[in-house]
Amino acid sequence: MSRSGQRRVTAYDIAYKLGIAQSTVSRALNGSKNVSPAMRQRVLLAAKELNYSVNQTAARLRTKSTRTLALVVLHRPDEGPTEINPFYFSLLGCVGASAAARGYDLLVSFQDVGGPMFGYYEDSRQADGLIVIGSSQNEDAWRYFKGIADDGYAVVFFGSPYATETAIRADNRTGGAMAAQHLIDQGCRKIAYIGPLPPAQQQFEARYAGFAEALSNQGLIPVSARFPADGSKEEQGAAAIDDLLANHPDVDGIFAVTDLFAIGALQRLQARGIDVPGQMALVGFDGIRAGLYAYPTLTTIEQDLGRAGEMLVDHVIAAIDDRTPSSAFVPVNLQIRGSSRR
Amino acid sequence: MSRSGQRRVTAYDIAYKLGIAQSTVSRALNGSKNVSPAMRQRVLLAAKELNYSVNQTAARLRTKSTRTLALVVLHRPDEGPTEINPFYFSLLGCVGASAAARGYDLLVSFQDVGGPMFGYYEDSRQADGLIVIGSSQNEDAWRYFKGIADDGYAVVFFGSPYATETAIRADNRTGGAMAAQHLIDQGCRKIAYIGPLPPAQQQFEARYAGFAEALSNQGLIPVSARFPADGSKEEQGAAAIDDLLANHPDVDGIFAVTDLFAIGALQRLQARGIDVPGQMALVGFDGIRAGLYAYPTLTTIEQDLGRAGEMLVDHVIAAIDDRTPSSAFVPVNLQIRGSSRR
DNA sequence: TTGAAAGCGGTACCAT
């Protein structure tokens, strides 16, 4: 049962009990210096006794500040909440941790890029700033949120397809190069790429560019796997293996642009009796935990999600405070595991 | 840059532009029947032109309703945001979807059961109700939130250790029995249980009870795996395999109380060269997506998380509306996959 | 250092 019937205790109740003005209660509770220590103690005590807590709604109306951040997680129409890439859930967790550390609440909404979007949390005074994460080929969705940013609101993106001023993204190019170099170091000589080509998303494009460049520095040319454009990433990864095995039997190393592609690939390699990493070494990208559950465990370019969460939160807060917006790269590092360790 | 410098458009601006009273604007926007269709159109149009949206802070102060739900995800002190059981992230996603479908916003916070907790969102008028999910052996954390519920606030738990009136939980007993029956059907005759014993959490207790009962109905007695109390669930699952192989070499089927135990067990079985499902069949519980990435893929008792999300949201809303609180069971179903299909 | 009072931007009651 809720307490809806009962009157909640207000600052006036404390003032009345103490025989002082309500404004003094407010000052005492907000750490104003214009309150005697003795008075502050009395107020604090009374507040505890009466079980008082500030009505944030009223405070927010008055201060025009919500101390709340909105996080929008974009997902595909054909993806249910349980099918969202675990990478984004982890990122969500990290954003939550950072927001809490900075004293902000976090409003979360999952938005299907096929349906209506909402991002004007600032207009309706539900949040001071907005963080947009999630994957989507759907340009419209990104455009919608970019429009909000262009309107002058505090918005920060993770991995948007645009080179926005306020976007946080992994150091994709470096990561792609690390993957290539690692495969070369493991003795691979014919190395393939699994991922959409041409890479629709800016993130993937950078990963591919770094990968291809590192290969060409060693005189190697990347092979590209073909696979259908529809289906889940895992299914696409599996299909890519079928293509490689059929059309490029000499491939001995693979860089998958995302762990989910890699996991699908790994399963298909397993099913087809290919020895990993013996016959085929594989490196993914993201560092999702499920990579540890795959067989063999997945080597990957891990994104530092803790940092990513901090950066996203710090950058929106900076935008809220009207400081100069900026973009930044999240550091990545190579996690060598079973799928490539020879 | 944020818009903090600019004055936002209010209902008064619309009223002024139209030469009407602000209260009429409010009525028109809130679908009051005491507004002529013509007037409503004018207001709607003007609102669109001026790019107006209702200041929710003010509306909430007046109506004493936030249309917001708070979701607290409990996690262990040694667990970072990226290490939280993916099950809870999926549940979070489902709660988010249901909340949105009911017209509620969702405030999310991750709380470390070792640190200070916060759940008085209702007192501070940040949310109308509270949903608590997450795993924890830490009684203190649960007790804290139970205290809030006992204070008469709208709180609903998922899988709390208490038999609270307002708790949603999987049909654990049935699920445990299904797992046992399935293993028997697959021809297993010496079946082990991997999970904490005695099961500290009420959820696990019910799963074990259903499992053990189904076995005894067939004249079978469950074997229990021993493992250290610390470490991750995956590590514990692996350690349990070591124990079984050493002390109960005749075991040919395993029920792991949680998928993460099962995945750890699967990896250790793999590493020790045991054929799964040939020599050893394995069934988990939860239905996390990572079970599909394991090798072989994990048979599991899947919880219907979509329903769980709906039930949690509907039950808090019911509590908010002062309707009688109640608890309910989330349906489970057996997902037969590689780890048990013989 | 404290008190009085003016809003913040809506909603809802009471007139008309």
Place this chain on the structure above:
DNA sequence: ATGGTACCGCTTTCAA
């Protein structure tokens, strides 16, 4: 059907 007005519970001047 519409206008006028009293709040909702705070924060923040302005006076004293």
